[in-house]
Amino acid sequence: MRRLSREWVRIGWSLRYYHTFTWLGRPILQLPEDLMRIQEVAVSIRPDVIIETGIFDGGSLLFYASLCETLGHGRVIGIDIEIREGTRHALRDHPLAGRIEMHEGNSVLPETVASVASRIRPGETVMIMLDSHHSQEHVAAELEAYAPLVSPGSCIVAADGIMRDLADVPGGETVWATDNPSVAALSFASRHPEFELRPPQWRTNVSQLGSNVTYWPDAWLWRRTLNLDS
Numbered sequence: 001m002r003r004l005s006r007e008w009v010r011i012g013w014s015l016r017y018y019h020t021f022t023w024l025g026r027p028i029l030q031l032p033e034d035l036m037r038i039q040e041v042a043v044s045i046r047p048d049v050i051i052e053t054g055i056f057d058g059g060s061l062l063f064y065a066s067l068c069e070t071l072g073h074g075r076v077i078g079i080d081i082e083i084r085e086g087t088r089h090a091l092r093d094h095p096l097a098g099r100i101e102m103h104e105g106n107s108v109l110p111e112t113v114a115s116v117a118s119r120i121r122p123g124e125t126v127m128i129m130l131d132s133h134h135s136q137e138h139v140a141a142e143l144e145a146y147a148p149l150v151s152p153g154s155c156i157v158a159a160d161g162i163m164r165d166l167a168d169v170p171g172g173e174t175v176w177a178t179d180n181p182s183v184a185a186l187s188f189a190s191r192h193p194e195f196e197l198r199p200p201q202w203r204t205n206v207s208q209l210g211s212n213v214t215y216w217p218d219a220w221l222w223r224r225t226l227n228l229d230s
């Protein structure tokens with residue numbers, strides 16, 4: 001399963017399989033299995049706020065907003081360096097608009113981080129998805145900037161570490177073998193003992209499987225609930 005999954009993911013990515021999905025009518029650049037897993041996590045955490053860097057056409061922001069709507073709880077804050085007019089209008093006019101906030105700007109600029117942080121009320125549970133620029137340097141900067149906002153027991157996800165397996169497929173780049181979000185997440189985890197790097201626990205499993213098809217390997221950083229200083 002692991003070997004076949006690796007090749008299926010590599011070939012599918014090369015053929016742009018991930019670019020064939022929409023959520024509530026808006027393109028969403030994700031592998032459906034990852035969305036199923038993050039849905040399980042959101043149901044278990046019940047976040048007050050889901051922050052996502054990288055809005056693109058808005059499908060993923062709508063996905064998280066519709067989870068909040070179904071849970072009857074929570075809102076999403078999306079950040080993108082350029083929010084296209086069509087996307088902005090589609091999200092503003094959407095029935096889920098009341099659960100969506102947007103910020104246009106470079107995700108790692110201090111003013112962007114401060115603007116997002118100012119929208120979080122004391123005691124709110126925060127979960128974060130990093131899906132903007134996928135260089136190791138940018139994701140590392142996002143992790144340093146946004147991880148302090150993550151609530152104990154919640155997580156921050158550095159999406160698309162699968163780039164490390166795509167360096168040699170058509171459309172991939174050689175540098176991705178070492179320059180990718182997983183490298184940033186592994187480095188962050190080694191320097192931040194208050195976070196644990198591990199995939200989410202499955203809510204149900206009657207199989208012998210222990211790992212799943214994903215674009216997000218070495219991506220999930222969980223904020224420990226223990227106070228390591230005590």
Ligand SMILES: C[S@@+](CC[C@H](N)C(=O)[O-])C[C@H]1O[C@@H](n2cnc3c(N)ncnc32)[C@H](O)[C@@H]1O
Pocket residue numbers: 027028029030053054055056057058059060061079080081082105106107108131132133
């Ligand atoms: C992979 S797409 C996001 C896909 C989206 N989350 C989805 O699932 O459909 C990456 C997005 O990040 C944005 N982006 C690139 N660099 C950025 C930066 N420095 N700060 C914020 N957003 C950035 C791009 O404009 C693009 O819309």
